[in-house]
Amino acid sequence: MNNEYKELSPEQRDEILRTLKTRFEKNMNRHEGLEWAAVEAKLERNVEKLWSLFEMERTGGEPDVTLYNKETGEYIFCDCSAESPKGRRSVCYDRAALESRKQHKPQNSAMDMAVEMGIEILTEEQYRELQRLGKFDTKTSSWVKTPDHIRQLGGAIFCDRRYDTVFVYHNGADSYYGVRGFRGSLRV
Known part of the structure; x- marks a missing residue:
């Protein structure tokens, strides 16, 4: 942080x-x-x-x-925004993924933005806990903290809610989409 x-x-x-x-x-x-x-x-x-x-x-x-x-x-x-925060979308997962892109690089990465903001990206468990409080990411998706063994192989995970169910998916960490951002948490 x-x-x-x-x-x-x-x-x-x-x-x-x-x-x-x-x-x-x-x-x-x-x-x-x-x-x-x-x-x-x-x-x-x-x-x-x-x-x-x-x-x-x-x-x-x-x-x-x-x-x-x-x-x-x-x-x-x-x-707690209904969809993945608009000002944090179209980002790849982390700095290594950003630097590995040869062309069409996004402006930033989820992990870098979280550090810049002084917050932590949600884990899969935290994301599932949040979904117990409401219906989030029914049209978007959010990167979540990826286990090291997945990240070392070039992947990253993200979550969303479809069909009244929370899904966890994988993608290359260097991918980015207009509807994928990240959610964060802050301890006070």
Whole structure:
């Protein structure tokens, strides 16, 4: 993860907090038993995380709290946009895949963008957990963290939801499509 702290303007800070609060209150099914005041207090103590949340929002991710880890005291924000975030599509899987393309290279890779944003790309397990909260990626797909043994062979995996079922697929890591992006998470 990118450790460089990027600060928001006071207006951007207020904007992201308002947006997150509104989304939190509209989607209580994603975080039953949690209260916004506690989440906001945690964000106030970890203001460096607001930039990452702002970037998640700016790229179309619609981040929301989807989990609270009682052991660590962390709130986990996840991209909850209905489809793969629009500002993070048409990317290949990682830097090695990007560099291996001879022509028609995409602008970026999912893994590089996640690092730049200070977030983590979802694992297959996290993706399946997200799908328990709603129906996501019914028209798009999202790269997920690929196991090393698959990546070493040149592949990468992605997921989507079709026919009311979550599917996991494979592709060359250097492939990219206008409807495939990635979803991320952030621990606060």
